[in-house]
Amino acid sequence: MSFALNALTSASKLSRLSLFSNRSALWLLSNPHVARRFNSSGKPSKRATLHNGNSIGVHRTQKHRPSTSAYKWSRNAVIERPKLHLSLDDHxxxxxxxxxxxxxxxxxxVLHSRLETFGIPTESIHPLLQLFVSEVLFGNLSNNDSYDKYTLDRFARSTPEDLPQTYADIVYTGIFYAWAADPASRDAVERTIGPSTLLSIQRLFQAACLEHPADDFLEARRTRRKIIMHVGPTNSGKTHHALRALAAAPTGVYAGPLRLLAHEIWERLNLGQIVPVGVEEDAIPVSLPIDSALDVDVTAADTTPAVLSQGNPKFARACNMITGEEHKIVDSEAALExxxxxxxxxxKKYDLAVIDEIQxxxxxxxxxxWTSAVLGINAKEVHLCGxxxxxxxxxxxxxxxxxELEVRRYKRLTPLQIDKSLDKDLSKVQKGDCVVAFSRSSIFWLKNSIEKATGMKCAVVYGKLPPEIRSGQADLFxxxxxxxxxxxxxxxxGMGLNLKIRRIVFEAVSKFDGEVLRPLSISQTKQIAGRAGRYGMLQEQCGLATTFLPDDLPFVEQALAKPFAPLPAAILGPSYNSCRDIARALPPSASLRTIYDAHVYVAKTKPHYRYSSSNIDKAAATVDEYSDQLSLEDRITFLLAPIPWREPDCVEVLHKLMKNYAEDLSVGVTDLFQGTQFLETLLIVEKKMSTLLLPKSDTKTLSxxxxxxxxxxxxxxxAFRNPVAxxxxxxxxxxxxxVERALHWALEGVTKHSNRTRKTVESPLPATAVARKVEFKTAGDLRKQRKAEALSNKKAWANSGPVHA
Known part of the structure; x- marks a missing residue:
């Protein structure tokens, strides 16, 4: 191995082929990284265009799309995301x-600018980088020992979402800091840049170092846990055994990615709808299988079902719900969460924990x-599902x-098959179909077109809809x-909704990523197509997947045939402590963006870890406007909060929120929204709801x-984190x-149905308006109760009179 590496080092000095030329748009549009669709003349164009009957281009941002009969997908450039084609096995x-x-x-x-913000003087950057380059070219950082020491295999751990230049920049910078702070390099580095600059590099490197993240979870390290992984494709019943184990555990917790999933588990456990492990089949009352958003086996006749449609009081367990936005407390002493x-x-110590969607x-x-959960959950037994x-x-x-780790693998309960393409004909959409598109304008155009072409009504689901509304639309379907x-x-x-889908129809197999159209990844395609096959639950023998365009069908077929690629790394995130330590090692004027970048670019971790490199430019820049008035902890809180930074309509409210907090440490809801379009729009819609016979709205109101x-x-x-402010x-x-009731009404009124003769609107109430089956107290209720108890105690004390010896 060492001979091969040394020979390679010598050969590489003769030929230096830059793989960074992908930085320009011209590179992105060059072969072989471009897949184009062609019109009848065979001429490619630069962007996707839909043409009406008069051949006038109607672009993606249009308000209305043409009718189905005039639909022609004639010109569309889809740009393959460039990749680092490196393998972990190819040293x-x-x-x-x-x-x-x-x-x-x-x-x-950009590298020189970043190093300057990290505290390296401008005049020291060039000579230090020159020294590093010479060390690399002489092979001093790539021999057998150095290969592992500097974790070079991180170059082969990029994800499909990573751009090569950005990802390689992260890996190179991490290796650069590890080399510069290495005691073995000290003499050469100190002669080049001086001892004070070297000291600042070493301080930052030590502050950002996180080689053993598991050591931060002392409670979990005090016991040897049993980890059980339940893995398999969509609709394989992965969660079946984990849920039953949770229902039987003395103490336990379920953790999932969505509030909808957390709510479902909370409700099922309290109503006794989850059958505990160890219960024999003949002890279970006859009941039809329950609809569940979770991946549970409700169809297998030879096993005890995990979920029942009617709860059994014998199985009921008191369970509290805790999410970022709401707490539902059934019993302050409840053993399950x-x-x-x-x-x-x-x-907190648990007997059993279930972590869902582990991928x-x-x-x-x-x-x-999820990384913190796997490393740090303090439970004797942990079930990971995904x-x-x-x-x-x-x-x-x-x-x-x-x-201890045990892996249990599952297969799909019903097979997934490829169906014939719709061949651009929306009249071929059938009952039980789910048509998938990747923009809101496309979704509403499809809804309107399908309703006109088939006479069937369409529910809609997309990411910006609140979970409660999505759940309501799923219930309609x-x-x-x-x-x-x-x-x-x-x-x-693809997540958090139980949908009885017979067939998935891909309207497109590419998605706009904020810059250009990219093909769907294998994982995305499998996740979406895998939702088919639960239609009618027991009636269906298989799920179907197809496409609107015949040319897209081979793409879906090939993606479903390919195996899943293993995940490259577990994501780490900045903590309050790491931000504090790194801020102390940076120049006093360091911005939030610089503190975050130091985690991403400088941190030394094991190869199977990496810090999140998500784009926080807008968030960091906005929060830093108040850096003189906010503590570092407050700035980090705002950075981690679920704030819609990229929505222009939210800018005024976000600035008002941070300004009020920075100046008064007090933010009221009434003051925050008074005079804004949000409150005004709600009042206008509520007035229309009380006067109009039929819903009438538009996408702007909906947004x-x-x-x-x-x-x-x-x-x-x-408020959960700072109830005083x-x-x-x-x-x-x-x-x-x-707002949820207004959203339901507006969603109904966005598109026009062919049959508008009815006098009233048969629109279901939102999920939050449905009578609750489980009695609970909210965080607000608990606060009121504590205030009432305190006031009662105060009055009792005042009325008790003087205390005599």
């Missing part, structure tokens, strides 16, 4: 890439919460914790008597109500149901 290829591109990397202006994964307690451990935005892709990364994490026989949605259908609901959720999130959570609890 020689990794070293070649490392050495051939280091010189180009060292000359990037249901939570979103970010709200898990790492100090999200690699999600750039939220994966840190995709097979997560097994290798969990094995790597548990090798450090020395916990699932109810055979509602009249909503088709559902049109985005990839938001404002969606954002209003999100901002109310943000206030609730902040955010003192009106009760008002949020009053406004949110009103």
């Amino acid at each position: 020689i290829g990794i070293v070649r890439y490392f050495e051939e591109n280091v010189e180009h990397w060292s000359k990037q202006k 249901s939570a979103t994964v970010e709200m898990l307690s790492m100090t 999200m451990i690699a999600d750039v935005g939220r994966g840190y919460a 995709e097979e892709t997560a097994v290798p990364i969990v094995q790597a994490l548990l090798a450090e914790t020395h916990d 699932n109810d055979p008597n509602s009249g909503y026989d088709v559902i049109v949605g985005s990839d938001a259908i 404002i109500l969606e954002l209003f609901h999100k901002l109310l959720g943000l206030y609730a999130w902040l 955010y003192y009106e959570p009760e008002l949020v609890e009053e406004w949110k149901p009103r």
Whole structure:
């Protein structure tokens, strides 16, 4: 191995082929990274265009799309995301890439600017980088020992979402800091830049170092846990055994990615609808299988069902719900909890924990919460449910914790098959179909077109809809008597909703990523297509997947045939402590963006970890406007909060929120929204709801109500963390149901149905308006109760009279 690496090092000095040329738009539009669709003349165009009958281009941002008969997908450029084609098994290829591109990397202006913000003087940056480049080119950082020491295999751990130049920049910078802070390099580095600059580099490197993240969870390290992984594709019943074990545990917690899932578990446990493990089949009352958003086996005749449609009081367990926006307390002493994964307690001890959707451990935005859960949940037995892709990364994490691991694998309960394409004809949409598109304008165009072409009504689901509204739309689709026989949605259908889908129809197989159209990944395609097959529950023998365009069908077929690729790394996230330590090692004027970047670019971790590199530019820049008035802890809180930073309509409210907090340490809901379009729009819609016979709305109104609901959720999130400053959570609890009712009404009124003769609107009440089956107290109720008790005690004390000896 060493001979091969040395020979490679010598050869690489003769040929330096830069792989960073992808930085320009021209590179992105060049072969072989571009797949184009052609019109009848064979001429490609630069963007997607839909043409009406008069051949006038109607672009993606249009308000209305043409009728189905005039639909022509004639010109569309889909750009493959460039990748680092490196393998963990190809050490020689990794070293070649490392050495051939280091010189180009060292000359990037963005690198020099970043190093300056990290505290390296401008005059020291160039000579220090030159020294580093020479060390790399001489092979001093790529021999056998150095390969592992500097974790070069991180070059082969990029995700499909990573752009090569950005990801390689992260890896190179991390290796650069590890080399500069290495005692073995001290003499050469100190001669080049001086002892004071070297000291600042070492301080930052030590502050950002996180080689053993598991050691931060002392409670979990005091016991050897048993970890059971339930893995398999969608609709395989992965969660079946985990739920039954939870229902039987003396104490336990469920943690999932969505409030909807946490709510379902909370409700099922309290109503006795989850059958505990160990209960024999003949002890279970006859009951039809229950609709569940969870991946539970409700169809297998030879096993005890995990979920019943009618609760059994014998199985009922008191369970509290804790999410970022709401707490539902059934019993302050309840032994079970249901939570979103970010709200898990790492100090409380449980007998059993269930962590759902474990593959999200690699999600750039939220994966840190799953990493913390795997490493830190203090439970004797932990059940991890999700995709097979997560097994290798969990094995790597548990090798450090020395916990016991058992992997249980499951197959789909019903097979998934490819169906014939719709061949651009929406009249071929059938009852039980789910048509998937990737923009809200496309979703509403499809809804309107399908209703005109088939006479069937369509429910809609997309990411910006609040969870309660999505759940209501899912209920409409699932109810055979509602009249909503088709559902049109985005990839938001892939998680947290029980949908009795017979067939998935892909309207497109590419998605706009904020810059250009990208093909769907294998994982995305499998997740979406895998939702088919639960239609009618027991009636269906298989699920079907197809496409609107015949040319797209091979793409889906090939994606479903390919195996899942293992997850490359578990995501870590900045903590208050790490931000504080790094801020102390940076120049006093360091921005929040710089503190965050130091985690991403400088931190030394094991190869199977990486810090989240999600784009926080807008968030950090906005929060830093108040850096003189906010503590670092407050700034980090705002950075981690679920704030819609990129929504222009929210800018005024967000600035008002931070300004009020910075100046008064007090933010009221009434003052925050008074005079804004959000409150005004709600009042206007409520007035229309009371006067109009039929719903009549538009997408702008719908968008404002969606954002209003999100901002109310943000206030609730902040109020749970600082109830003194955010003192009106009760008002949020009053406004949110009103916004949800207005959203239901506006959603119904966005598109026009062919049959508009009915006098009244048969629109279901939102989920929050349905009579609750489980009695509970909210956080607001508990606050009122504590205040009442304190007042009662005070009066009792005052009336007790003087105390005599």
